[in-house]
Amino acid sequence: MRVKLSTKIVILFIVVCLLPLLTYSADLLVQWASDRDISLPIPSGDYMLRILVQAYLYMLLALGLNIVPGFTGLLDLGYVGFYLVGGYTAGLLMARLGWSYWVAMPIAAVNGAIWGLLRGAPTLRLTGDYFAIVTFGFSELLFRVVKNEEWLIGGPNGFVTDIPAPNLLGHELYHYWQQYYHILILLILTIVVVHRLQHSRVGRAWAAIREDERAAESMGINLREYKSLAFAVSAAIGAVGGAFFAQFQVNISAGAFEFWESILILCMIVLGGMGSISGSIVGAAILGSLGELLRPFGGARYLIFGIILILMMRFRPAGLLSIRRHG
């Protein structure tokens, strides 16, 4: 199947590619103005880019999570566990063994997929609340291990420090614009993979499982295989996100992988519309940057965050961009 590129998507793509230029020209404008003693109230380009990188990272995670609750209909409350596996796999390989990011990241993805399958094995027959509880327990378990483990991570609170920047042809990629294109490429690859999967035989099998497991099984869909595939792909994407996060953050601690992150990512796909790729992206774009955009409100910003969520759910209960179901 070919991916059809509409004009809208092409325009969006070009805009997204040119965003760093825009933020840095804002910097130049501020500089030019301050030379003339005018203070322009525009935040710095690097800061805007950092917010964008964070939003893109959440988009990637939301797309990965979306595969399980969105495509196969199983509520996953422990997605952050895979994010953590990816972050610590890449972080430890790079900081302790000095491996290149380009090796560590794929290994992190594979390791994530393995953990996805490991978690999948005992949960294949579970659905609904029971599945959700197991996923929650799983991520909490990983979180506790990382927080307390001494032999591998070497200490309390899971500090892994001085993770080096990825090296590309002798250049260290640590500038914000480099990180921006780095996550943009990962994100586009993820979108392509997830989109292709959704519209393939596999995607339709997942949709069948979501709508009615028994009916799907009676039609000859191998539940074990398709569910395992969904868990593995979803976990691998989460782990890639984790690997990116590790090198972006430089010093990581267990605190970044708390249960709240799982809920936040889940909120993104619920807000955007479960099962929809563009929905996940829009949801992540909003919730992934809202906390920061509301910073001027000071202490009240999470209050406003909550009010916006409630309003959204009041006016669009099925999510911003809900999927059209065929047939």
Added chain:
Amino acid sequence: MKTRANFSTISLVALVVMSFTFMSCEQKVEGIKIAVAGPFTGNIAAFGEMIKRGAELRAKEINAAGGVNGKTLMLVFEDDAGKDKEASLVATRIATNRNILAVVGHFNSSCSLAGKPIYKRAGIVELSPGSTNVRVCEGSDWTFRNLYRDDFQGGFVAKYIKNVLTDIQKIAIFFDNDDYGRGLKDGFTNAAQKLGLDIVATEAYDRDNTDFKAQLTSIKAKNPDLVFISGLYSQAGLIASQAREVGITVQLFGADGVDSPGFLEIAGDAADGTYVSTPFVFELGGSEAQRVAKAFEAEYGVAPDTWAALTYDAVGMIVEAIEKGGENRKAIQKYLASMTTPEKGYEGITGLTYFDKNGDCIKPAYVKVVHDGKFVPAEKQMLDTEM
């Protein structure tokens, strides 16, 4: 569709409002700007509040005395909510704002570590008044702190026991299974073994627990002369009262995590006689510390704590670096990095601060003891910093 129209109007209005506030968040600079970053919201906002007040009080006093090089000192408060992800965003915000000359912060060790690479790349000083994790200052010339590290404090407690509480030989350790409790325990154990103290039991507890009798009973069986509680006040309070219940009557010792009025409230009578170590005691500070404590209380209606005092000093250090070093980021770093001996150190209300090659500071710890339901300075202090 009607709902759809409503929805787009609301989101449009929301967007416009948001972009306005987003844009109006900065004002024209007239004076010297330094940032103060800490957990001003979130579940440890109580610490953030004290940090904010300590910094504000110092800025007010400096400005009343004519400012910095004749210019007004302006503080920019940035909230990291105690989370490392937010800390990196805040750090980027600060580091890329060329008007800000230095940062006092962050409080949590994880936040200081998150900000470290960003401050290092941008070349701006990060001076933490609260991060005690061993790794915070390693590997960056731009990160400093004005209090001791977890391992120093653990070692200090062991040394204090050896030198002051001389009849104690057998020690039991009861530690919080978290970074703070463990770092402290490790420092304590290492030093205690070197000093020839006998550690007869090491038990862990989880911060979510409220019942510690099982571990306490097994500690009692080892018959120690002293129990070192390596954790925070809320659990330490319960541990103290439950220890008395299971029949442990020996000396209790805690570190700065226990140094809180909360400990006295929870433990009640059981707290009496407990020793705690802490980075600073206002009562033992000089006349300047007494004056600041009074001014603080007059301003905010509550007594200042250790963190307020350390932040008060941190702001003062940065200002001294600006006045004596120069009004730019590099000059501030150079000045702080040159403070490597007691003679070149900064004399603040929390004592003399000077740095080692990492930017860690060499500073004494104080000891307090609970007497009649109140913390009072212990009779004997041990203020040398040789380890």
